[in-house]
Amino acid sequence: MELSGSEIIIQFLKDEGVKHLFGYPGGAVLHIYDALHQQNDVEHILVRHEQGATHAADGYARATGKPGVCLVTSGPGATNAITGIATAYLDSIPLIVLTGQVPCHAIGTDAFQEVDAVGITRACVKHNFLVKDINKLAETLKKAFYVATSGRPGPVVVDIPKDITAPHIRIPYEYPSQVEMRSYNPNVKGHRRQIKRAVDLLLRAKRPMIYAGGGVITSEASAELRQFVRKLGYPITQTLMGLGAFPGTDPLFIGMLGMHGTYESNMAMHDCDVLIAIGARFDDRITGVTGKFCPYAQVIHIDIDPASISKTVNANIPIVGDVKTVLNEMNKLLDKPDLPIDSVAVESWWKKIKSWQSQKSFDYEKKDGLIQPQAAVEELYKITNGEAYITSDVGQHQMYAAQFYPFDEPRRWINSGGLGTMGFGLPAAMGVKLAFPDEEVACITGEGSIQMCIQELSTCLQYDIPVKIVNLNNRFLGMVRQWQEFFYEKRYSHVNMDSLPDFVKLAEAYGHVGIRVDDPSDLHDAMKEAFKLKDRTVFLDIITDREANVYPMISSGKAHNEMDISPLQQKIQAAMLARGESI
Numbered sequence: 119m120e121l122s123g124s125e126i127i128i129q130f131l132k133d134e135g136v137k138h139l140f141g142y143p144g145g146a147v148l149h150i151y152d153a154l155h156q157q158n159d160v161e162h163i164l165v166r167h168e169q170g171a172t173h174a175a176d177g178y179a180r181a182t183g184k185p186g187v188c189l190v191t192s193g194p195g196a197t198n199a200i201t202g203i204a205t206a207y208l209d210s211i212p213l214i215v216l217t218g219q220v221p222c223h224a225i226g227t228d229a230f231q232e233v234d235a236v237g238i239t240r241a242c243v244k245h246n247f248l249v250k251d252i253n254k255l256a257e258t259l260k261k262a263f264y265v266a267t268s269g270r271p272g273p274v275v276v277d278i279p280k281d282i283t284a285p286h287i288r289i290p291y292e293y294p295s296q297v298e299m300r301s302y303n304p305n306v307k308g309h310r311r312q313i314k315r316a317v318d319l320l321l322r323a324k325r326p327m328i329y330a331g332g333g334v335i336t337s338e339a340s341a342e343l344r345q346f347v348r349k350l351g352y353p354i355t356q357t358l359m360g361l362g363a364f365p366g367t368d369p370l371f372i373g374m375l376g377m378h379g380t381y382e383s384n385m386a387m388h389d390c391d392v393l394i395a396i397g398a399r400f401d402d403r404i405t406g407v408t409g410k411f412c413p414y415a416q417v418i419h420i421d422i423d424p425a426s427i428s429k430t431v432n433a434n435i436p437i438v439g440d441v442k443t444v445l446n447e448m449n450k451l452l453d454k455p456d457l458p459i460d461s462v463a464v465e466s467w468w469k470k471i472k473s474w475q476s477q478k479s480f481d482y483e484k485k486d487g488l489i490q491p492q493a494a495v496e497e498l499y500k501i502t503n504g505e506a507y508i509t510s511d512v513g514q515h516q517m518y519a520a521q522f523y524p525f526d527e528p529r530r531w532i533n534s535g536g537l538g539t540m541g542f543g544l545p546a547a548m549g550v551k552l553a554f555p556d557e558e559v560a561c562i563t564g565e566g567s568i569q570m571c572i573q574e575l576s577t578c579l580q581y582d583i584p585v586k587i588v589n590l591n592n593r594f595l596g597m598v599r600q601w602q603e604f605f606y607e608k609r610y611s612h613v614n615m616d617s618l619p620d621f622v623k624l625a626e627a628y629g630h631v632g633i634r635v636d637d638p639s640d641l642h643d644a645m646k647e648a649f650k651l652k653d654r655t656v657f658l659d660i661i662t663d664r665e666a667n668v669y670p671m672i673s674s675g676k677a678h679n680e681m682d683i684s685p686l687q688q689k690i691q692a693a694m695l696a697r698g699e700s701i
Contacts, residue, residue, distance in 0.1 A: 205542060
């Protein structure tokens with residue numbers, strides 16, 4: 119069949135199985151929008167800001183494992199999408215961003231709404247394309263999907279000049295089912311000798327630790343990881359991005375590690391003698407000062423991206439390959455009735471870890487008449503039976519969500535880890551809800567973050583996307599205030615959120631339900647009422663303790679065994695020392 123460029127784009131999306139397209143129209147993409155209007159297979163979601171389009175597509179991708187797709191116009195449309203593209207890039211999320219461009223003959227002339235989308239996005243995409251030949255349009259789109267979803271996933275921008283999509287230029291179209299890129303061939307299978315060396319080292323370990331990251335989820339390797347961990351019986355910790363890959367309620371899981379991880383996971387990381395990192399990149403929120411990170415450990419590192427191996431922490435045994443494939447090979451080697459594990463040493467190691475666990479590093483103090491933000495997340499967990507999809511924005515509330523909502527399944531925890539993007543939570547929740555309309559989807563946010571993309575409440579109404587918003591409102595930019603309390607002698611510079619809107623009235627103005635909660639005794643009933651309203655977006659404005667802090671916390675320049683702990687945990691440690699117990 120002969121199609122125009124705009125029709126090729128829409129037909130290709132249909133052939134690729136794309137169900138939802140998030141976007142915002144403009145002059146450079148009007149031909150594409152006209153083609154969209156003439157079909158019903160790809161549903162277009164009109165967001166209220168291009169950043170919302172990228173975050174919604176991102177949330178869809180994280181929850182489904184399929185690439186999210188968005189469409190924006192040239193100039194400010196493309197520049198408004200940059201934050202969402204960078205968010206996906208740092209978290210290795212497959213995203214296809216179609217940007218409109220001025221006609222080919224006008225490129226480089228400073229035409230109306232012209233920006234160099236390829237140049238601007240180069241630093242925050244896995245790859246980008248500028249299409250100047252309609253005959254290469256379908257092939258380029260196929261390459262974009264392949265690059266975005268293979269190897270270490272990431273966002274791909276396809277910049278399409280307006281004349282390429284003109285309706286009067288038509289060419290034969292055939293879906294390109296195959297793609298060949300000689301310069302891009304990601305390695306999937308790990309080196310068998312390295313895998314054997316890694317297993318041998320693990321079996322000799324006396325203080326082993328398993329450290330799993332988002333790469334396990336990306337690789338759909340949760341089942342393989344669970345088999346691997348349970349076969350060995352070793353303790354496992356997970357990164358912020360890896361939560362859910364291994365069940366958060368399993369006794370072998372000792373909690374998230376890093377800057378705001380559990381006391382036991384950080385202490386165990388510091389003291390371990392063999393560390394296996396699976397689909398994790400040793401980012402600075404995990405390692406702190408690399409010179410003090412895991413000082414006694416031999417490191418095994420599995421990652422599909424060779425550039426991540428020994429990038430920040432030297433790997434004694436590097437394994438480049440797909441996590442699922444490598445774990446399958448390791449599980450085969452471990453499929454023996456009597457593994458030569460030093461059970462006495464490992465039992466002693468577990469005894470030490472349990473002593474650290476007994477200090478209950480996430481316990482928090484209750485204050486009469488004040489809602490603690492941790493309690494709100496705990497209540498959310500109870501109301502949803504731990505089965506909801508949870509998105510978050512960035513700040514204290516993000517850490518409370520990670521600490522107090524255990525995830526037993528992958529792809530249920532949707533948050534911006536690498537870039538730390540405020541405004542991510544609500545549009546991401548929209549993307550998740552569109553992917554799974556029968557599931558509960560809640561966005562845990564703060565009064566600062568929610569206002570960055572709050573206009574997407576309008577999108578929720580127009581397309582009937584009933585998400586639940588849990589706003590932990592402490593009238594501060596909470597995490598910045600915490601840092602100013604700890605490191606700047608309580609000089610709270612520009613973190614007071616004065617002149618806040620009435621979020622209940624604002625939610626109602628957008629056509630939704632608003633509920634304000636400021637009494638701890640009302641928290642359960644309010645949360646229960648919100649989730650009873652299955653087909654309504656509900657904004658829960660929960661007024662929390664202004665001075666609550668996230669603990670534990672590893673300060674800049676400190677090792678994992680040098681955490682700042684809560685005042686409550688300090689009391690516990692003092693009591694242990696008084697009894698002659700070691701900490």
